[in-house]
Amino acid sequence: MNRVCIIGAGCSGITVAKRLKDHGISYDQFDASDDIGGNWYYNNPNGLSACYQSLHIDTSKWRLAFEDYPVPADWPDFPHHSQLLQYFRAYAAHFGLREAITFNTKVEKAKRKAGGGWEVTLSTGETRAYEALVVANGHHWAARIPEYPGHFDGEQLHSHSFRSAFEPVNCVGKRVLVVGMGNSAMDIASELSQRAIAERLYVSTRRGVWVLPKYYKGQPIDKNPAPAWMPRKVRTALGTRMIKGLVGRMSDYGLPEPEIGPFDAHATVSGEFLLRAGSGDVVLKGSIDRLDGDCVVFKDGSGEAIDVIVWATGYDIRFPFFDDPALCADADNRPPPLFKRIMKPEVPDLFYAGLGQPLPTLVNFAEQQSKLIAAYLAGTYTPPAQDEMHRIIKADEAYHTGHYYAARRHTIQLDFDAYVRDLKKEIARGTNRVKAA
Numbered sequence: 066m067n068r069v070c071i072i073g074a075g076c077s078g079i080t081v082a083k084r085l086k087d088h089g090i091s092y093d094q095f096d097a098s099d100d101i102g103g104n105w106y107y108n109n110p111n112g113l114s115a116c117y118q119s120l121h122i123d124t125s126k127w128r129l130a131f132e133d134y135p136v137p138a139d140w141p142d143f144p145h146h147s148q149l150l151q152y153f154r155a156y157a158a159h160f161g162l163r164e165a166i167t168f169n170t171k172v173e174k175a176k177r178k179a180g181g182g183w184e185v186t187l188s189t190g191e192t193r194a195y196e197a198l199v200v201a202n203g204h205h206w207a208a209r210i211p212e213y214p215g216h217f218d219g220e221q222l223h224s225h226s227f228r229s230a231f232e233p234v235n236c237v238g239k240r241v242l243v244v245g246m247g248n249s250a251m252d253i254a255s256e257l258s259q260r261a262i263a264e265r266l267y268v269s270t271r272r273g274v275w276v277l278p279k280y281y282k283g284q285p286i287d288k289n290p291a292p293a294w295m296p297r298k299v300r301t302a303l304g305t306r307m308i309k310g311l312v313g314r315m316s317d318y319g320l321p322e323p324e325i326g327p328f329d330a331h332a333t334v335s336g337e338f339l340l341r342a343g344s345g346d347v348v349l350k351g352s353i354d355r356l357d358g359d360c361v362v363f364k365d366g367s368g369e370a371i372d373v374i375v376w377a378t379g380y381d382i383r384f385p386f387f388d389d390p391a392l393c394a395d396a397d398n399r400p401p402p403l404f405k406r407i408m409k410p411e412v413p414d415l416f417y418a419g420l421g422q423p424l425p426t427l428v429n430f431a432e433q434q435s436k437l438i439a440a441y442l443a444g445t446y447t448p449p450a451q452d453e454m455h456r457i458i459k460a461d462e463a464y465h466t467g468h469y470y471a472a473r474r475h476t477i478q479l480d481f482d483a484y485v486r487d488l489k490k491e492i493a494r495g496t497n498r499v500k501a502a
């Protein structure tokens with residue numbers, strides 16, 4: 066019997082699998098889909114991918130490679146989703162990961178046994194036992210749509226199911242309202258606001274948002290970050306000055322002026338949106354008050370006739386295979402407190418992988434975490450005592466999320482470079498704990 070069960074074969078699941086394989090730790094991996102890729106598998110038959118046809122990742126190619134598998138040299142700075150998918154599949158092929166993945170198989174239930182270890186029930190009806198469980202099921206698939214009083218007679222969809230200006234809803238000649246100002250909203254509003262598409266494109270936001278550029282002096286803005294050793298205050302001050310110098314005031318483009326600094330929210334990045342707004346092709350609206358047939362009424366009392374609403378309002382974090390609420394996100398979308406965003410102190414055989422919004426990069430986040438997971442399972446790393454883990458979790462969370470405004474979308478923010486620097490130190494400490502024991 067294999068020791069470990071990995072749930073998910075997206076970019077987080079496959080890199081954890083690779084590290085376990087390197088350490089000779091036996092595992093099974095399950096994915097509900099028919100292939101590797103998770104969120105980056107466009108039109109994933111498991112229905113969980115949020116990719117739209119035009120999607121290019123916001124992180125530049127300089128920041129998103131796995132450590133031991135370079136991205137193709139001929140990639141553009143901001144690769145298309147199809148290139149990322151190809152890269153993940155090539156990674157899995159190169160390291161021989163495919164054979165251990167059971168596709169078209171969902172983990173329906175994962176139940177911790179009284180004395181430790183896991184009982185995993187599959188969609189095939191089979192139940193298997195494992196020593197440890199790695200959860201890599203992603204967190205951009207459970208679409209969240211806010212509720213407003215009234216009813217809407219037009220068509221509406223969440224950004225998760227948006228594919229293009231024509232699919233699943235033909236937006237040509239329509240009055241479209243995009244709700245939200247995160248990165249989904251930026252991409253979708255920029256695309257639909259082209260004169261050949263929507264008759265009128267509105268964006269509703271409940272706050273002013275900084276829209277950051279993708280380039281600085283011809284280079285992707287994330288390519289040369291300030292070093293991780295530099296105090297956060299200094300990095301933020303330098304970055305803020307640069308951003309304000311580059312984009313000016315948001316009101317210059319007809320957008321509401323943010324009440325916060327550019328780094329006090331998850332970064333909204335777009336090379337197109339400000340131009341679309343400045344060109345008058347995007348009309349900014351405030352918060353929605355109510356829906357009224359073919360009209361959306363806003364808090365300022367204005368109303369607009371709308372044909373299509375695109376709710377780009379984000380996602381809930383879900384672990385549908387757990388019954389135990391202590392292992393799931395709470396009502397405010399906060400996952401359980403996790404040591405290094407990986408381990409719940411009271412549950413030593415459970416590992417969450419890729420559960421973060423690491424800035425500026427996402428792809429190699431779980432790769433970094435896999436080092437701790439594999440070392441722990443191989444017996445060369447041990448974490449500190451439970452109360453110490455709780456103390457560190459509090460301090461870490463204050464560091465990584467404390468400066469963001471309170472919102473459901475900010476519960477898993479992470480300063481990637483600082484995190485990696487700290488994780489390396491923790492793995493070294495845990496290695497010494499084992500040696501000293």
Ligand SMILES: NC(=O)C1=CN([C@@H]2O[C@H](COP(=O)(O)OP(=O)(O)OC[C@H]3O[C@@H](n4cnc5c(N)ncnc54)[C@H](OP(=O)(O)O)[C@@H]3O)[C@@H](O)[C@H]2O)C=CC1
Binds near residue numbers: 422
């Ligand atoms: N090209 C790329 O690489 C892309 C990357 N992404 C990433 O995917 C993740 C998800 O992004 P996204 O889908 O944009 O979701 P986000 O959660 O990042 O953004 C949701 C937006 O909807 C707003 N919102 C939420 N609830 C309401 C409400 N009740 N009324 C009004 N507004 C509301 C939020 O505002 P508020 O802040 O007030 O809560 C926010 O502006 C992010 O990590 C993002 O960076 C997404 C798309 C493209």
